Amino acid sequence: MLEQKKGDNGEAIAKSMLKMAELKVPVIAIVIGEGSSGGALAISLGNKIFMLENAVYSILSPEGYASILWKDASKAKEAAEKMKITAKDLYDLKIIDKIIKEPEGDFDKLANNIKKEIINSIKELKKLSPKEIVEQRYNKYRQMGEYKKLDFKEKK
Amino acid sequence: MIVDKIKKRGPSPRKQVNNVDIQVGKWVSCTNCKEILYKEDLKNNSNICPNCGAYFRMHINRRIESIIDEGTYKRFNLNIDNINPLKLEDYPQKIDKLRQKTSLEEAVACGTGKIEGENVVICVMDSGFLMGSMGTVVGEKITYAVEKAIKLKYPLIIFTVSGGARMQEGIMSLMQMAKTTEAISRLNKAGLLYISVLTDPTYGGVTASFASLADIILAEPKAMIGFAGKRVIEQTIGESLPEGFQTAEFLLEHGFIDKIVERKELKHTLYKLIKLNK
Numbered sequence: 509m510l511e512q513k514k515g516d517n518g519e520a521i522a523k524s525m526l527k528m529a530e531l532k533v534p535v536i537a538i539v540i541g542e543g544s545s546g547g548a549l550a551i552s553l554g555n556k557i558f559m560l561e562n563a564v565y566s567i568l569s570p571e572g573y574a575s576i577l578w579k580d581a582s583k584a585k586e587a588a589e590k591m592k593i594t595a596k597d598l599y600d601l602k603i604i605d606k607i608i609k610e611p612e613g614d615f616d617k618l619a620n621n622i623k624k625e626i627i628n629s630i631k632e633l634k635k636l637s638p639k640e641i642v643e644q645r646y647n648k649y650r651q652m653g654e655y656k657k658l659d660f661k662e663k664k
Numbered sequence: 665m666i667v668d669k670i671k672k673r674g675p676s677p678r679k680q681v682n683n684v685d686i687q688v689g690k691w692v693s694c695t696n697c698k699e700i701l702y703k704e705d706l707k708n709n710s711n712i713c714p715n716c717g718a719y720f721r722m723h724i725n726r727r728i729e730s731i732i733d734e735g736t737y738k739r740f741n742l743n744i745d746n747i748n749p750l751k752l753e754d755y756p757q758k759i760d761k762l763r764q765k766t767s768l769e770e771a772v773a774c775g776t777g778k779i780e781g782e783n784v785v786i787c788v789m790d791s792g793f794l795m796g797s798m799g800t801v802v803g804e805k806i807t808y809a810v811e812k813a814i815k816l817k818y819p820l821i822i823f824t825v826s827g828g829a830r831m832q833e834g835i836m837s838l839m840q841m842a843k844t845t846e847a848i849s850r851l852n853k854a855g856l857l858y859i860s861v862l863t864d865p866t867y868g869g870v871t872a873s874f875a876s877l878a879d880i881i882l883a884e885p886k887a888m889i890g891f892a893g894k895r896v897i898e899q900t901i902g903e904s905l906p907e908g909f910q911t912a913e914f915l916l917e918h919g920f921i922d923k924i925v926e927r928k929e930l931k932h933t934l935y936k937l938i939k940l941n942k
Contacts, residue, residue: 516920518871518891525842526877529849546841546872546891553842567829567838577831590750591834601749603835649846650807652839653800658745660769 521550528553529645532638536629538608538622539563539595555645556629557603559595560618561610565603566593603652694718710927719864719884719927723766724773724790727823731931732777732786739775742808746800749836758794758832766792770801771826774809776818780935785813787822791865795827798870802830803840806874810847819857819938824875828868841873848877857941859934862889862912862921876920880937882930883912883921 528535528551537554543565559565567573570588575581592598595607608625611617636644690703696718706713710730711720722730728737748755763769771793776785787809789796798806806822813820829837851858860878862871864887871891875881883889890910898905908914915921925933 519876521872522876
């Protein structure tokens with residue numbers, strides 16, 4: 509909150525991401541609830557990103573999104589449907605690596621599922637050298653954001 | 665009746681102005697002092713109000729003209745378009761219209777050029793293109809430019825103006841913050857100079873990524889810079905914020921910015937900084 513008051517929380521997010529980008533050890537990020545905007549991104553720059561089955565990860569809360577895009581926060585439900593925020597959406601968009609199943613009402617089983625994925629990832633990432641770990645993370649984000657060729661001439 | 669009253673009033677004031685033969689579209693009113701300015705005068709004065717000194721936002725091409733030596737700018741041939749990842753109905757048309765209106769491909773232009781003879785890679789954003797928001801195309805172009813700077817061993821200069829991550833591309837826009845940050849980390853490792861110039865307004869995901877990660881952060885006077893807008897923060901924390909909050913001057917005082925530079929001094933300041941760091 510103090511950071512907010514000085515107006516440099518944007519810098520804090522940027523610096524946090526930069527530090528994570530430099531880390532020579534494996535980083536595994538797991539979205540376990542509602543993750544949104546720069547705050548979530550700032551602490552999730554990982555070699556592997558997982559999401560719990562019912563977690564959401566978005567650019568902004570659906571209320572905020574609707575209010576910015578349609579100037580109407582009450583359209584949050586419509587926004588939530590359009591925004592692609594579910595684990596499945598993000599898996600299809602190739603942003604997350606895996607969806608972790610959430611067995612209903614069984615927290616121990618869920619904890620075990622998470623544990624299993626962490627151990628598997630560490631085993632896999634351990635084979636990489638520190639340099640390769642940094643590179644794997646770079647390439648992961650480098651390819652995010654598909655685009656297509658454009659036929660347009662910029663004028664002076 | 666209201667209708668009768670309107671009829672009695674005769675032609676609207678705007679129509680009367682047209683009758684005295686003032687050329688429409690050549691004049692603009694200063695948002696600060698309200699003075700009516702001839703656009704050509706404004707252009708010749710680096711888009712600064714000749715009356716009160718307020719800064720107007722700049723088109724990419726004007727900015728490049730004012731910073732890069734004449735005839736030396738070469739844009740990167742990266743002609744790309746977004747794939748409308750959220751499949752919004754009106755988004756592609758909106759972009760199309762903006763392209764026609766602004767003559768720009770997207771909200772950022774990147775290329776190489778010389779500043780008083782010194783080679784640089786330069787990126788310039790434009791507020792006229794969806795408020796300079798960063799979607800997949802802007803993210804890719806910035807990343808490409810950073811990688812080019814590394815390859816060419818040129819200093820990197822980025823002029824920012826942005827409302828933040830582009831809502832229309834959802835989570836893909838958010839990821840561009842990570843992508844550009846990753847690129848900057850490589851630039852740091854290569855030991856190359858990176859100067860960002862924050863212009864009014866620079867907000868959201870752009871502030872929270874490459875804009876804040878420069879070796880030297882410059883800003884134009886009175887530029888508004890932040891992550892969330894002032895009103896949003898006040899509503900969230902339920903407290904009012906200090907005077908001048910999020911102005912370049914406030915941020916300079918708190919150590920976020922290294923120097924505030926007048927628009928007309930920017931080119932030479934950049935040159936001196938590049939020379940100094942060579």
